[in-house]
Amino acid sequence: MQQRTEHSLERLLPPAAIAPQRLHQAMRYAVLGGGKRVRPLLCHAAGELTGADPARLDIAACAVELIHVYSLVHDDLPCMDDDVLRRGKPTCHVEFDQATAMLAGDALQPLAFQLLAEHSLTDEAQQQLDMLRLLAQAAGSRGMAGGQAIDLAAVGQPLSLAELEYMHIRKTGALIRAAVLLGALCGKPLAEAELARLDHYAKIVGLLFQVVDDILDSAADTATLGKTAGKDAARNKPTYVSLLGLAGAKEKAAELRTAAHAALAPFGDAARRLGELTNFIVDRSF
Amino acid sequence: MQQRTEHSLERLLPPAAIAPQRLHQAMRYAVLGGGKRVRPLLCHAAGELTGADPARLDIAACAVELIHVYSLVHDDLPCMDDDVLRRGKPTCHVEFDQATAMLAGDALQPLAFQLLAEHSLTDEAQQQLDMLRLLAQAAGSRGMAGGQAIDLAAVGQPLSLAELEYMHIRKTGALIRAAVLLGALCGKPLAEAELARLDHYAKIVGLLFQVVDDILDSAADTATLGKTAGKDAARNKPTYVSLLGLAGAKEKAAELRTAAHAALAPFGDAARRLGELTNFIVDRSF
Numbered sequence: 405m406q407q408r409t410e411h412s413l414e415r416l417l418p419p420a421a422i423a424p425q426r427l428h429q430a431m432r433y434a435v436l437g438g439g440k441r442v443r444p445l446l447c448h449a450a451g452e453l454t455g456a457d458p459a460r461l462d463i464a465a466c467a468v469e470l471i472h473v474y475s476l477v478h479d480d481l482p483c484m485d486d487d488v489l490r491r492g493k494p495t496c497h498v499e500f501d502q503a504t505a506m507l508a509g510d511a512l513q514p515l516a517f518q519l520l521a522e523h524s525l526t527d528e529a530q531q532q533l534d535m536l537r538l539l540a541q542a543a544g545s546r547g548m549a550g551g552q553a554i555d556l557a558a559v560g561q562p563l564s565l566a567e568l569e570y571m572h573i574r575k576t577g578a579l580i581r582a583a584v585l586l587g588a589l590c591g592k593p594l595a596e597a598e599l600a601r602l603d604h605y606a607k608i609v610g611l612l613f614q615v616v617d618d619i620l621d622s623a624a625d626t627a628t629l630g631k632t633a634g635k636d637a638a639r640n641k642p643t644y645v646s647l648l649g650l651a652g653a654k655e656k657a658a659e660l661r662t663a664a665h666a667a668l669a670p671f672g673d674a675a676r677r678l679g680e681l682t683n684f685i686v687d688r689s690f
Numbered sequence: 691m692q693q694r695t696e697h698s699l700e701r702l703l704p705p706a707a708i709a710p711q712r713l714h715q716a717m718r719y720a721v722l723g724g725g726k727r728v729r730p731l732l733c734h735a736a737g738e739l740t741g742a743d744p745a746r747l748d749i750a751a752c753a754v755e756l757i758h759v760y761s762l763v764h765d766d767l768p769c770m771d772d773d774v775l776r777r778g779k780p781t782c783h784v785e786f787d788q789a790t791a792m793l794a795g796d797a798l799q800p801l802a803f804q805l806l807a808e809h810s811l812t813d814e815a816q817q818q819l820d821m822l823r824l825l826a827q828a829a830g831s832r833g834m835a836g837g838q839a840i841d842l843a844a845v846g847q848p849l850s851l852a853e854l855e856y857m858h859i860r861k862t863g864a865l866i867r868a869a870v871l872l873g874a875l876c877g878k879p880l881a882e883a884e885l886a887r888l889d890h891y892a893k894i895v896g897l898l899f900q901v902v903d904d905i906l907d908s909a910a911d912t913a914t915l916g917k918t919a920g921k922d923a924a925r926n927k928p929t930y931v932s933l934l935g936l937a938g939a940k941e942k943a944a945e946l947r948t949a950a951h952a953a954l955a956p957f958g959d960a961a962r963r964l965g966e967l968t969n970f971i972v973d974r975s976f
Contacts, residue, residue: 418831418832422832423836423840424831424836424839424840424843426839426843427831427835427836427839428831431831475796478792478793478796481769481792482769483767483768483769483787483788483789483792484789484792501769502769503769503770503842504839504842506764506767506769506770506792507764507835507838507839507842509796510761510764510795510799510835510838511829511830511831511835511836513796513799513800513829514799514803514825514826514827514829514830514833514835515826515830515831517800517803517822517825517826518822518823518826518827518830520822521819521820521822521823521826522819522823528815529814529815529816529818529819530815532815532819533807533808533815533818533819533822534807536803536804536806536807536819536822537804537807537808539800539803540800540801540803540804540807541800541804543797543799543800544797544800544801544804545704545710545713545714545717545797545801546704546708547800549713549793549796549797549800550709550710550713550797552793552796553710553712553713553790553793554709554710556789556790556793557710557712
């Protein structure tokens, strides 16, 4: 499935030979050949729940992944986290230059919305507008970009667990939630209560992902991680591990996993892949 | 009309009191209280051509303006043009900080798409998807962001007139074209040939706007302009004035004005406001 996403991204990104070449090269460099593709996996798994056409899910999955990658490119810039390593390669601004990296991110974002607007993803155009709205909200000032702003302001600040959660619901959670909902919306309509339950699952798995990320960041070394390890602690950024300790963070992850499975249970076998993915997300940390 | 746009933007931007406050303050600082609002004016004037509801035009006009403003905020950053003055005020990263300015731009962009997705702008949802696609393409790597990349690469390079035009069609022209088309699409459908003619007008007026901007930049002083004057020449950036001379650039502007009016003529009185706007754009340079 990761390979399927890779092929789709490869196909949907502008070719490197088309002008402006350097910008397109930077966009492809940032997006292709790396990443766990957790959001596309979640999008496809949620689409399986509603019997969505995999070709439609490819588009929705790539749109979400493009938003994710653009945020990484900008987050790595010197004025933000100033990081030199991402997915085992030099970051985009190191490989190219700062201006090109910023513009690559700036251009990846509208490409995501373009994909959702120009491909037929649902039988109802109005539902597709809802998908666009969901992705835009997830990327915006009360979603991912807002979470990053809160994260910036939190460096060196003592945060409570509630404040940390508030940040992560936006910074990471909003886009993971969008991945799940967009996948499900590509298929047969869910009843309102079912959609609410799936949304509840999506919010849990978003937090779970962040808790696991903090555990990995504190425990792994840079080579394993493919990005600079331990940097949050080095910068005095609050994390689940700094607040709860390593054992406490693992306990939190286990609790969230149980809650995620509980939210999926009423869907029965249709949610099998979402359940497997939930386990995959947790297990990479142990 | 500028005031109407100001009120709409004021209403559609997240309130400064809502978290994350500093990000929302920066977004509002960058967007409100300045600018000629040429794109919103063009959007409303094009909507008048097709009898569009002004309330719908407000949304489309604000979406285009938000994309424009985000590009200014990023363009002013130290890794790009490194400018300190915009619309007569300190640039966003000077007033706040670089990271906040970058995130403000990052968050203004999805807000534009969100507006087009969450408000009813046409009677057909499919047509609204077309509007979203148009705006996304205009903002993307083969539109505005691509034009900025070409502009970056061109600093200190000798460009031909054709190459300069190629850049401006993307950097400025794409979004001006989107402003006109989105405005028109909010109203009664145009016949294919009429839409093509309006599109032709939009492309001309986009170039015209840039020629005039170059003339102003070469001739005016910083106080009049509200942004740093003469900076393109100082950085050895090619402009219409550097390639054609001031008189040649004014001649070019006059020719484009004539061509713009010729494209509008068959629409008769319905295009009156578009014609007036065209003159307004040129006359500010003489």
